[in-house]
Amino acid sequence: MDTAVNPAAAADRGLVRFVRGAFLDAEVRARLDAAVPDEYFTYPDGLTVRERQALTYQRLRAAGRAAPPADRLLDDPPALCALLARAAVADPALFHVMLLHYTLALGPILRFGAAQDGPRAARDALTGMDSFGTLLMTEVGRSNSHLSPRTVARHDPASGGFVLSTPDGPAAKFPTSTAHPDLPKTAAVYATLVHDGAERGVFVFVAPLRGPGGTPAPGVRILAAPETSGLPVDYAAVRLDDLTVPYEAWLRDGASITADGAFRDPAGTAAARLTRSMGIAPPVWRGVICASAAIARASAGILLAHSAGRGTLGRLAPRRPLTDYRNQREAVLGAVAAGYALTAVAHHVASAPAAAPAGAGPDTAWAPWSAVDRDLALLKTAATVQADRTVTACRTHCGAPGFAATERLNAYRGLTHAYATAGGDNELILYDTARAMADLDRYTPPDPGAAPGGGDLASLDGCLGLAAATERRMRDRLAARVEAARRSGDDPFTAWNDNLALAARTATACADRIVLEILRAAADTGPAALRPVLGLHALNLLGRRAADLLNEGVLPPGGLDGLGAARRRVCDDLAPHAADLAAAFDLPAPITAPTAFLADI
Template identity: 65%
Template sequence: MTTPTPAPSSRPSSGPSPGPSALPVPDAGLLRFVRGPLDGKVRERLARAVPAEFFSHPGGLSARERQELTYRRLARAGREAPPARELLADPPALCALLERAAVADPALFHVMLLHYTLALGPILRFGAGQPGVAGAREDLESLRSFGTLLMTEAGRSNSHLSPRTTARFDAAAREFVLDTPDAAAAKFPTNSAHPDVPKVAAVYATLVHQGREQGVFVFVVPLRGLDGSVPAGVSIVAAPETSGLQVDYAAVRLSGVRVPYDAWLRDGASLAADGSLVDPAGGAAARLTRSMGIAPAVWRAVISAMAAVTRASAGLLLAHSAGRVTLGRLAPQRPLTDYRNQREAVLGALASAYALTAVAGHVQARRIDADLPPGAGGGAWAPWSAVDRDLALFKVSATGRAQEAVSLCRLHSGAPGFAAVDRLNGYRQLAHAYTNAGGDNELILFDTARAMAEGDRYAPPQVAGAVPAGGDFLDPRVWLHLAGDLERRLGDRLTAGVAEAARAGAEPFAVWNDRLALGAAAAGAFADRAELAVVAEAVEAGPAVMRPLLGLYALDWMERRAGLLLDTGVAGPGLIAGVWEARRRLSDELGPRAAALAAALDPPTELTAPISFITAP
């Protein structure tokens, strides 16, 4: 095809830098877009739940002291915020609370997410009406105790698919007995090491009954009492201290741990009078998918947090850059943002922040059926795509884009961004952590690729004809055409290769092991198209400035995927030159508005430039 051409611009090629204005006035439409539909009073309440003091830590704290402070802050936040049941039923409110926590302190976000979505969430969803979990639920809802998750096992990959931690029913005692057979089956990572923080765990275990594995269920297990005591059979081994997310990581083993019948979050399953298991899920694979059905709440929160830390990072980069002069010999005393690399970094970060905010708003509004179709099975590598393929893909793209944007902001903040505060480093670590946490990104892509090749609830995009709008890079129809064509071509290549290998008699492992890179690329193109479709909707529905601003985001996507666009023939020679030229023009157009665009991201007032401590009283 002919490479699209950048849109013309009436502005000069060397426009003004995005310097600060005394009082930048944010666009009202942009502010409404960023704040979303949440009531102002609810936002004020959530801000009180994560107050200004949560944005910093006292000096001189040991690792354990800092962890204990994080849990005290979680308890305070939970008591100030709306009740847990209300939050879990109101995705925008829960996401707003978690967004503010992520910006204040990534470790607080992590333990808060675990508490609400992965400990309380299963109890409320799978254990409704079970009196045996009422005490644990009340302890968690009141924040007398804190929730943790025992899912991943340390010694085997893909452990979600078949946990070796087992639960066996003792009919005489009417109890389940939970066991991890060896160290390789230990649950790790868990946030359960602090000796003085009470914990209640949601444990994912394989139910073994009448000699057969019956699927993965969730069990409620107290790990630490209010006095710090550990129940018989529970072994908690603290992990070494980390400089990443500063959480009390530990490995947990269960040896003959007995839990009452009602601690089994049975989700409609039961044991009949004759001892047989009755499970409406329809089999072990479907039971696994249902038990992982808590994931959508996690993905919404992670996507929203990625948008929030990207907004915060973009604001910090602008604060670092605006008004700063350089001493380069080409032009001493030249403002830093007169250099295109810095100006484009600032505006690119702002564009990423608005794009991810659009995606976060989309997934918060997206309704997800509480009940999965009967007989729904799991994936080959992980269960996540069987739960909600599209939402899992949004999580993949959001964590990837946030990690790139935050890393760019740290890089372009120089030494102050690295050494003055841990803010940008903390955000980058959070984004990096959630490329694996909440469902490994690569495994999600691999399972998506299988669905694409097999036509499992997937139809390739219909892309025909020349690039629309004369190839105007500012036109969302162009982005969607390029993304759709790339997805179709990569999907066709993948499908043909899989079919050819199968006809040649290759085993399924060999068929896919030789095509993992192609599969990831095809599924990544699918994720890109879905994300760009949401961004295009934001352009159409938002203020006029969204068109050039999110056009920058689309240009970044074209440059990032240039190799694939060229290799597949979707674009021809000259693509990169066209992207660079269009970015220069858009940067010149948007440069004078950078401060107002940053203000419209509605950053918490507690955020300051990396070297603000120099002038602090």
């Protein structure tokens, strides 16, 4: 296996074009790359925690001013995704605060406040990078807090504005990126609007939390969280003690309170209002999926560079190249294949048409996300899980240097762990997806007679057929178990609580099938060299799901051996091309092997 990493010029140009995507012209791409220059891929030594955080925000400000205007980026998903993906590869902390700033602070202003001209001063401060955007949504003391925040907003007839209040410590907003004492912060605050003694639904309010010098606004209490290395951002808990904001700070999305105090809302119900207010999620999910693809590619490149030309001293065969051992060969090629597969998913979501109107998704029980866009939320879970698996495998197969000689793989792993929960908890998304599947709520099971490829493991169609059959059988079994529980007198909680493990696996099977459909489409339209790489990823995906495939009778006894044999054949075919496959990722120059620092010795 030739693993010498060559310049991108040596790679298959079709693969390079595939990785870059066909959505951005060269001028825009160059501008986005320049917004996150190579120097952002490292930090100077010796910085304190607060100094490092300040530098992250300084880089965010510079990136925002160098990139196209924020409103243009938010109207151009491929461009915003490209900027976020490069930031994720450079520095996961920069990605995180950039995502918050654009999609979760500015996004609601532009989406919900455009018709009313929104809070102009806050919008100008955020678009000009004079203030950094953050989010106050999750409350620390209760799970599923998105469904019913205890932070409330009450209309003040005297001033015409609103008073935002957090009733107690458990209702404090956490985590928020608000701890740094010297930086200006503007927040999108999710609060339950209470009017005339009734809860009217969850709305977004814009609140400047820290002024130009970082001083908290009157009515804002900020408690810095303990330092963490997982995703090093300035986490804090925030309480609002009768914080007053003007009427324009209410991102009302067509709702209003008339002069005589009457409340009007086109959403109709508080539940529908929650879904509409959570409609800012699709740009978040697209950004997370594209970042997941980018760090998977970077991790694969790091592992390949670590493995290149590396000899071994094992007594079975001293001095054999490391990648002659199948565990390392399959790890390297599996990581490369995952990078290409996630890239296909990223292109799919970045270029997809606008989502259906909020509320077009299925009813939800655990979280609001599937009601906004079921498939996009589900792909976010699949992408973060796959990225985490890929980064972890690369770190493991880089040995001790993968842990101790570079922070990059550790930082990528911190990002994947964070976004298993951030942007919508993966498990809750799986549960709501499974509930919709069982109830046939805006879900159509795969046709049991339409298994393309006849289960042939040598083809993407065959892998897709196996995945679709597994999904169908698991969905039917889950629906039957829940229905039997209901008929026996169980309440909905008990009926579902006893089947959560099966529900999560069933929704995961649905995600597998959707991903494989995306991969098949990419293989059909992409360069010829792409098909065997995506085929390897399909085999790896089925291998991880082998227990369910065997349990549902989709694979016969011994089928796992067949998967293993197919994977070995594909890896042997791909091994001579490993360097070119990785070179086509066209990784930024600072992405190197873990022990590159030894060149200075």
